[in-house]
Amino acid sequence: MKLSLIALSLVVGLSACDAYAAGHGTAPAVEANGILTDASGMSLYTFDPDTATSSACNGGCARNWPPLAAAADADETGKFTAITRDDGSKQWAYDGQPLYLWVNDSKPGDITGDGVGGNWHLARP
Numbered sequence: 001m002k003l004s005l006i007a008l009s010l011v012v013g014l015s016a017c018d019a020y021a022a023g024h025g026t027a028p029a030v031e032a033n034g035i036l037t038d039a040s041g042m043s044l045y046t047f048d049p050d051t052a053t054s055s056a057c058n059g060g061c062a063r064n065w066p067p068l069a070a071a072a073d074a075d076e077t078g079k080f081t082a083i084t085r086d087d088g089s090k091q092w093a094y095d096g097q098p099l100y101l102w103v104n105d106s107k108p109g110d111i112t113g114d115g116v117g118g119n120w121h122l123a124r125p
Contacts, residue, residue: 027077028068028092029099029123033109036094036123041108044068044099044123052096058086065113065120067091068099099123 029036029044036044045065049056057065062085070090074082082090083098092099102113102120114122 028070028074028080029094031125034124035111036099036125037108038068038101042101043105043109043111043113044094045102045113045120046094046097046123047100048119048121050098052081052093053083055083055085055091055098057098057100064103065100066103068101094123094125097123 029038031037032041038044047055047057047065055062055067057067067085067089068091070082070092072090074090074092076082079095081093081096083093085091100120102116104110104112111122113120
């Protein structure tokens, strides 16, 4: 019995190390009530003029629509990819759509950015 527990602990420990070495495998956003949110539960949005590899929201736009920041060494995680912004920083995208927050959402569950300017939409999984 003791040997089985040791073997199980070793297998579980090695699996955890493999997952960590492969880029942590943690999604940068989660699904809540049919939309994507950041780790704090704040709604995420997409912008129609963006492409799968670049953001059209920079400068003043990005002050109102903060990009969902990715670490400099961020790697693909499922449908999540990291794009490089005009300023060299990284931003998460989901299924080819860069993700943003909206400055006028003040608490988790707010969705006040949906439809703004006809170009901003809630990000959906």
